[in-house]
Amino acid sequence: MAKKSSKKKVSPKVEEAHVLPLSVKKILANVRPTPMIENGLSNEDKIEKITEKFTEILEVLGLDLKDDSLIDTPKRIAKMYVNEVFGGLDPHKFPKMTVIENTMKYDQMIVIQAIECLSFCEHHFLPIDGVATVAYIPNKKVIGLSKINRIVQYFSRRPQVQERLTKQIADCLQYVLETDHVAVHINAKHYCVMMRGIEDTHSTTATSDLRGHFKTLPETREEFLHHCRLK
The missing domain is CATH 1.10.286.10 (GTP cyclohydrolase I, N-terminal domain)
Known part of the structure; x- marks a missing residue:
């Protein structure tokens, strides 16, 4: 008599829940990767x-x-x-993106300031504690404001270097919004600097990724950097 298989059957609903949506696959494929292996x-x-x-x-x-x-x-x-x-290593935790058509023809800078940006340094696994300022100039789409905070949070929740984190946020926004005009600035304290080595508790690190008009037009660049300096 044949032995019954000990494998548990997975319901279609459970299997479906573990399938990564195509939209998320496309977004993450257009963001520079974190060094990872599939285990x-x-x-x-x-x-x-x-x-x-x-x-x-x-x-x-x-x-x-x-x-x-x-x-x-x-x-x-x-x-x-x-x-x-480290929830940002799980693509299933990527936040739902809500964008709408730019029917209002808005063509000025949209800036979100003082976004909490908590991450972990991948060199010593100590916290990176900072704030991000993110801006874009819409083309055909605008995004729900909280979604930008969620994008920052998602990519922050990985072992990181601040330079990669800055670019991952910019990559994601440029792809989702279909605009070249994106800017990201992060200013952060690194606990690997504060708690070990030099043990400097005062210094901060600033990184920026300026694209499109934010990089090529001096007045747009200065307006954005002015927002970054505001407390």
Whole structure:
């Protein structure tokens, strides 16, 4: 008598939920990549493996994981990494993009200031804490304002270098909005500078990606940089 297969059947709805929408695939294909490999692990697998590895790390550091304050720390770190601070590595978490036709023929600069920009330095896995200023000049489309904040948040939630993060945000907006006129500025403190090495707690790092009129027209460039300097 043939043995029954132990494989669980996956319902069509569950399978459908794990299929990445074509629109998201196209957007991410037009954004410069973060160095990644496909390891075939589900989020649950990642949490399990990171928990194991962090248990080893904390034991090597000499911490007592039987202490009631530390006993769940490896699992907490694993869940935080996978579900929160590195959620931008999961393409299924890419935010829904809402754009509308520019029927009002708006052709001036749109600027979003003081966007919270929290990331992790990929060299030391310490926080990058900054603010982003993002602007664009519409062509045929305009975007829901909160979507720009969500784009910044999505690409921030990866191990990053600030230069790549700046360009990923600009790449995404240029593709989604179908306009060449995009500008991104980030000013941030790096905890790898604050907590180790030089231990400088005051300096900040500024990066910009100016495209289209923001790069070629001095008055447009100056107007944008003026917005970046405003508190």
